[in-house]
Amino acid sequence: MTLTTDFRKFALTLHVIASVGWVGAVAVFLALAIVGLVSTDIDHMRASYVAMDLTYGSVVIPLGLASLVTGVISSLGTEWGLFRHYWALVKLLLTVPAVILMLMHTRPVGYVAGAAVAAAFSSSELSGLRIQLIVYACLALLVLLVATALSTYKPRGRTPYGWRK
């Protein structure tokens, strides 16, 4: 399947926008998670976790899904293919688990945000879970940066499937 030039550029533009936006949203998520953990002001903490929850549901997840979908469309519609080159395959193998883990962590993020607005919320509460959110945000950011670098450098190497095609 080969897309027309206009549609291919349109899909690529959407993919770049979604991917870059995804990286930025995860960076914001990480910043809010850090502020929520280290802040001594309880209002700051609450605001951070509420903003985290909103950002996660309304920006991070939609952009992540959009990035995956537009990436698959772009790769299938060009000579690169989805499984022909290792860099595209590695990107796919990075993105799909990242999206799955992102969807799996909707509940914990919402839970922390809900707990943060409780009157009895203290700075020591749910510390393990709040640290985990930071760790996962760091890992997600790392994965997205690696995927971005792969897209830019496009290191050489064809898969066995790519050689046969």
Added chain:
Amino acid sequence: MLCVVLFDCGRRGDLSIFLPFLSPFPIRSTSLFYTGHRGRHCAGKPFWTLRQLSYMSSGFSTPRDREADLRLHPNRTHDADVSHGRASPYPTPRWVKVFGVLAFIVIVIFAALHLAGGGMGHMAHGDMNAHAPPAEHDQHRP
């Protein structure tokens, strides 16, 4: 008589310059040149090309020569002699192997954290149940 003179430019297995000219020397009929491009073997035939070629001298190349050739021309391995049977026809780039090792390490660490009780698993039944559902907290918003 049209002939081919091969200048070895110092790299093992690489012959970089080919000049056809009139030569007084006969071509040995036992000479065997491997083009490295099409997988053809030109036995004793004069040929002319501007492309850089690899070679197996007189069919006496060793497996080490062959591996050295593959290292020098990794992008041509699909054209390489698949009947040799030693080198993979679909080599995996080194960066992919490095990625694979790193991914394996990350997955192991991730699994270890979860198995040690530090992951989200404990939260689903432990910490989360120790608090009221998030929806109820909205009533206590300051």
